[in-house]
Amino acid sequence: MQAISQPAAVPFAPPTGWRALSPQNDPWDPIRSLQRFGRHELTSVELTVTHLCNMRCEHCAVGDSLTMKEAPYVPMELIFRRLDEVEHLETISMTGGEPTFSMETVRNILLPLLKYARARGIRTQLNSNVTMDYERYELIAPYLDVMHISFNYTEAEDFHRIGFARTGRNVRIDTTAKMYERMIDNAQRLSKGGLFVSAESMINFRTYGKISDIHRLIAGMGCQRHEVHPMYPSSFASGLPAVTREQMFDAVETLLNTRDPDVWMLFGTLPFFACSDNEEERRLVRRLREEKNVTVRNDPDGRNRVNVNMFSGDVYVTDFASVPSFGNIQNEKLDDVFAKWRAHPMQEAVNCHCPTASCCGPNLLVSDMYYRDIDFKSKHAIP
Numbered sequence: 001m002q003a004i005s006q007p008a009a010v011p012f013a014p015p016t017g018w019r020a021l022s023p024q025n026d027p028w029d030p031i032r033s034l035q036r037f038g039r040h041e042l043t044s045v046e047l048t049v050t051h052l053c054n055m056r057c058e059h060c061a062v063g064d065s066l067t068m069k070e071a072p073y074v075p076m077e078l079i080f081r082r083l084d085e086v087e088h089l090e091t092i093s094m095t096g097g098e099p100t101f102s103m104e105t106v107r108n109i110l111l112p113l114l115k116y117a118r119a120r121g122i123r124t125q126l127n128s129n130v131t132m133d134y135e136r137y138e139l140i141a142p143y144l145d146v147m148h149i150s151f152n153y154t155e156a157e158d159f160h161r162i163g164f165a166r167t168g169r170n171v172r173i174d175t176t177a178k179m180y181e182r183m184i185d186n187a188q189r190l191s192k193g194g195l196f197v198s199a200e201s202m203i204n205f206r207t208y209g210k211i212s213d214i215h216r217l218i219a220g221m222g223c224q225r226h227e228v229h230p231m232y233p234s235s236f237a238s239g240l241p242a243v244t245r246e247q248m249f250d251a252v253e254t255l256l257n258t259r260d261p262d263v264w265m266l267f268g269t270l271p272f273f274a275c276s277d278n279e280e281e282r283r284l285v286r287r288l289r290e291e292k293n294v295t296v297r298n299d300p301d302g303r304n305r306v307n308v309n310m311f312s313g314d315v316y317v318t319d320f321a322s323v324p325s326f327g328n329i330q331n332e333k334l335d336d337v338f339a340k341w342r343a344h345p346m347q348e349a350v351n352c353h354c355p356t357a358s359c360c361g362p363n364l365l366v367s368d369m370y371y372r373d374i375d376f377k378s379k380h381a382i383p
């Protein structure tokens with residue numbers, strides 16, 4: 001059992017003796033467990049803790065499942081038992097909706113989960129829009145490792161346009177401008193208090209031309225990490241225009257050229273690989289690997305992570321649209337559900353690994369979108 005104490009000056013710093021999260025220590029990256037166990041193992045559980053949200057972002061990955069009223073939860077005893085059983089558990093992520101939307105969720109779900117994780121030495125991440133009152137973040141921050149926020153804006157108008165696109169009613173700009181200010185203020189205060197705040201931006205039709213400005217604002221909020229993913233228009237976001245691979249490429253390169261070197265840049269779900277026939281893409285992959293304070297995280301979904309819906313108990317291995325739930329915690333252990341997925345032909349098809357490139361293959365969405373006819377298992381990283 002690890003100590004649960006923080007120095008008073010930085011109330012949200014991790015417990016003394018815990019190894020800091022850094023480009024060299026990212027327990028969410030599935031390459032770690034692959035290297036350690038020689039095959040993909042379940043080390044990470046994501047919990048969907050709410051379907052409520054105060055926003056309706058146009059790109060929301062779970063937009064179709066958001067509701068106005070919460071369903072009953074499965075018992076917490078069952079959740080804890082299933083987490084206890086995961087032999088190699090290292091990280092827990094909590095997602096929604098907006099996990100802090102209801103104080104009941106904060107008190108009855110988030111706090112017990114966070115305290116459980118701390119007592120077991122497990123790292124936690126909360127995916128939040130941090131637009132609610134600071135007091136609720138202050139309650140959970142002392143037990144949390146990563147506050148993960150979305151940030152795709154350069155001004156309050158962007159926030160209004162992107163974040164309230166799908167509300168189905170007219171939300172006033174002065175109301176959303178206040179939320180925008182609160183989000184920035186909350187992120188700054190939490191960072192100042194020693195919490196690791198990681199801001200995620202998408203590369204999409206709205207952001208690719210101003211990604212450096214977005215990065216500057218994120219650095220200015222004191223975020224320790226900027227996480228960047230291309231947006232793949234699927235499910236709820238399927239009506240949005242896609243950017244080309246060249247535009248994605250340019251956005252990544254621009255960020256590398258203009259970034260604040262003190263902020264950890266984490267890229268994920270990029271469509272560029274070390275085995276590419278395209279020399280320019282391989283050059284970019286090499287640059288990403290060699291730059292200081294820059295990492296490319298392999299996609300955890302279906303590699304070292306499953307998602308558990310805390311209302312139905314259903315277990316998902318990936319948010320890829322055509323993969324339905326793979327089991328349910330009411331009658332199955334999570335390691336057993338994961339073992340079924342590991343043997344599944346869809347997982348097998350992208351189960352490549354090139355140690356020299358620290359790469360374990362494309363995620364399903366990327367392979368479906370760009371590489372339908374490519375057999376990654378017959379490819380290799382090109383030095």
Ligand code: SF4
Binds near residue numbers: 357
């Ligand atoms: S692990 Fe797969 S995707 Fe990555 S470089 Fe190797 S063959 Fe390509």
